Amino acid sequence: MAKFRRSFELLPSDIEMIEQALRREIAANNTLAGAQEQPQRIRDLNGLLGKLHNQKVFYAQVHDTGTPAG
Secondary structure, three states, X not given: OOOOOOOOOOOHHXXXXXXXXXXXXXXXXXXXXXXXXXXXHHHHHHHXXXXXXXXXXXXXXXXXXXXXXX
């Protein structure tokens, strides 16, 4: 039986395209009729978009003391 891959090699531009496609799909399903018919699909798409966001590593400049700049 086939197994799922545990990791993928995607470029940041690939992930950006996926996020844009998800946002367009959410917007298309978020019409008045679509929102009433497919609330679970909209929640699932938002959940997937959140998972992608949570896996990103954001850079923060750190001073010599170990505290973030800003």
